[in-house]
Amino acid sequence: MKRERFEDLAGTYGADLRRWPEAERAWAERLLAHAPELRSVLDEAAALDALLDASPAPWPSQALRDRVIAAAPRPSRVPALAGVASWAGVLSPAGWSRSGVAFGAGWAAAACAGVVAGMMLTQTLTADVQADAVLYQASLSALDDVDLLG
Amino acid sequence: MPGVTIAIGGPFLKREAERPRDVIVDPDQDLIRRVGRGDPAAVQALVARKLPRLLALAQRMLSDPVEAEDVAQEAMLRAWKQAPRWTPGKARFDTWLHRVALNLCYDRLRRRRERPTDAPPEQVYEGPAPDRGLMALDVGRRVDAALAALPDRQREAVVLCHHQGLGNIEAAAAMEISVEALESLLSRGRRALRTALADIRPGAEGE
Known part of the structure; x- marks a missing residue:
């Protein structure tokens, strides 16, 4: 009976006892120590294991790797705002509830975002005004040139 | 939620799952947590660890390198989606990932059965060239x-x-x-392989 079970397991999982069900490994090792003739059962299983190992494994191409990595999650891109949120939490009174802290941090983050957006808008408007001035001056020069060239 | 939990299956599996020593220890747990946060080093490490395994699984299931690449890529994309919301302790990430890849393989195998023209050419081994012995590549193809x-x-x-x-x-x-069902499939599969490959002596390659 024990021998039959040993043969079944070798036929199912192969010769490497590490692949066998964990609960039966110690038992199988003890049985093998008392009945060395069971080695031939393992040898037969090992022959098929070796053939299975001969099946070639493909290796991922660089293109496949690049495609997969390109779709991977990206780190968060708002570390500055996260810092502001933490800062707002630290300044919150000790008695505030957790949701209150989160609420305050949210407002602080939104305010910070507003400041950033305002600065960007100002820069854009300033750039527009500067561009207008340059064009105006260029048109003046062009007129002057026309005047001069007659 | 992952699609696979360890509590499914027959009575043996449930008995196993109930034992305290079977609390699932996932070697990928820390890596998945870092991938979920978008850590580029963790992304690289997970690709190095999983992509070759997924590609090999799909290739052996489908015998088609193009379809195998598609399956491996799609399984990894699903891993990216899953990582930020992965709940440790319910199943190993690797088991879940294998389940995903196998489902993608089943879809393709089913499609082949429905449309026989989609099936890849049957693998017929014609034997080694007459002027040489059974080389390792030939054994691999036979297997x-x-x-x-x-x-x-x-x-x-x-x-x-x-x-x-x-x-x-x-x-x-x-x-x-x-x-139990797995053991039955495994036993029958290995028996059939032993019969199919009976004419190859171990170590015959390279002679």
């Missing part, structure tokens, strides 16, 4: 042809347990069957 000739579920059991190195509980969970 692949024998694997491809197995019924899908037997092939899956052999590939998961032998080539992918999953334990019996993980392989059964990935296949959504009991451990």
Whole structure:
């Protein structure tokens, strides 16, 4: 009976006892120590294991790797705002509830975002005004040139 | 939520799952947490660890390199989606990932059955060239042809347990069957392979 079970397991999982069900490994090792003739059962299983190992494994191409990595999650891109949120939490009174802290941090983050957006808008408007001035001056020069060239 | 839990399957599997020593220890847990946060080093490490395994699994299940690439890529994309919301302790990430890849393989195998023109050319081994012995490449092709000739579920059991190195509980969970059913498929699959490859002596390659 024990021998039959040993043969079944070798036929199912192969010769490497590490692949066998964990609960039966110690038992199988003890049985093998008392009945060395069971080695031939393992040898037969090992022959098929070796053939299975001969099946070639493909290796991922660089293109496949690049495609997969390109779709991977990206780190968060708002570390500055996260810092502001933490800062707002630290300044919150000790008695505030957790949701209150989160609420305050949210407002602080939104305010910070507003400041950033305002600065960007100002820069854009300033750039527009500067561009207008340059064009105006260029048109003046062009007129002057026309005047001069007659 | 992952699609696979360890509590599924037959009575043996449930008994195993109830034992305290079977609390799932996931070697990928820390890596998945970092991937979920978008850590580029963790992304690289997970690709190095999983992509070759997924590609090998898909290739052996489908015998088609283009389809195998598609399956491996799609499984990894699903891993990216899953990582930020992965709940540790319910199943191993690797088992879940194998389940995803196997489902993608089943879809393609089903499509082939429905449209026979989609099937890849049957792998027929014509034997070694007359002027040389049985080289390692020839043995590999013979083994692949024998694997491809197995019924899908037997092939899956052999590939998961032998080539992918999953334990019996993980392989059964990935296949959504009991451990007893897995053993039956594995035993029949290996017996069929032994018969199909009986003429190859171990170590015959390279002679």
